[in-house]
Amino acid sequence: MSEFQIELVSSGRWLIAQLSGHVEILRPELLTEVLNPLLAEDNHRVVLDMAGLSYINSVALGVLIDFRKQLMDLGGELRLAGASEQIADVFRQTRLVEVFPIYKDSALAVQG
Amino acid sequence: MGQAPTTARLVLASRLEDVPRAEQAVMDAVSRHGFDQSSCFAIKLAVEEALINAIKHGNGGDESREIVVEINVSDKQACVGVTDEGVGFVPNGVPDPTLDENLEKPNGRGIMLMRAYMNEVTFNEAGNCVTMIKQRR
Numbered sequence: 001m002s003e004f005q006i007e008l009v010s011s012g013r014w015l016i017a018q019l020s021g022h023v024e025i026l027r028p029e030l031l032t033e034v035l036n037p038l039l040a041e042d043n044h045r046v047v048l049d050m051a052g053l054s055y056i057n058s059v060a061l062g063v064l065i066d067f068r069k070q071l072m073d074l075g076g077e078l079r080l081a082g083a084s085e086q087i088a089d090v091f092r093q094t095r096l097v098e099v100f101p102i103y104k105d106s107a108l109a110v111q112g
Numbered sequence: 113m114g115q116a117p118t119t120a121r122l123v124l125a126s127r128l129e130d131v132p133r134a135e136q137a138v139m140d141a142v143s144r145h146g147f148d149q150s151s152c153f154a155i156k157l158a159v160e161e162a163l164i165n166a167i168k169h170g171n172g173g174d175e176s177r178e179i180v181v182e183i184n185v186s187d188k189q190a191c192v193g194v195t196d197e198g199v200g201f202v203p204n205g206v207p208d209p210t211l212d213e214n215l216e217k218p219n220g221r222g223i224m225l226m227r228a229y230m231n232e233v234t235f236n237e238a239g240n241c242v243t244m245i246k247q248r249r
């Protein structure tokens with residue numbers, strides 16, 4: 001059973017995926033397992049709401065990069081929202097903030 | 113008067129499932145010595161990256177190989193060493209993941225994160241042992 005859970009909410013042209021659950025990411029397939037079903041949705045413009053996450057590591061960053069690429073190959077887009085200051089700092093340190101737009105919350109992400 | 117330093121030496125199998133035990137030992141020590149939440153986040157991230165590197169790259173996923181974690185935490189700093197049984201590598205030969213051409217590659221950020229979040233990160237000459245230091249703020 002996955003340690004992560006995704007709850008989906010449609011918001012206009014966007015699909016908001018609220019990620020929650022256990023965040024000790026040692027097995028990337030657990031995060032992949034909850035993200036991959038989103039690729040089968042009709043809407044590939046996804047906001048990943050990370051407000052429920054308190055931790056991230058390089059393995060999870062790699063999963064998000066792969067997921068974003070798959071969405072883009074389908075003509076979609078990935079935005080991040082709700083990241084804690086510490087998680088947002090990981091994206092700044094790695095310069096991934098230039099790859100993933102990070103919004104304060106999902107409401108702002110769907111407007112941006 | 114400060115607490116006496118906390119020292120420990122753990123020997124792990126090369127399995128990701130063993131990582132939380134080592135992480136917990138480090139986090140218990142830094143919490144005991146009053147490291148703040150931000151420093152704890154940094155230390156957890158760096159130690160996890162070092163352990164993942166040791167398991168996947170150092171020991172090549174061979175579960176029969178061991179990883180030694182040495183912990184020395186005082187009220188002034190946390191020092192964590194991670195040694196694997198691999199042949200080592202040249203740290204400066206690892207591509208910089210923050211370069212434009214590497215930005216969208218899914219891996220290669222472990223060492224960069226260790227350096228970004230710890231005050232000192234040094235490798236032994238062979239490249240199979242990393243020592244990381246975080247000063248307490």
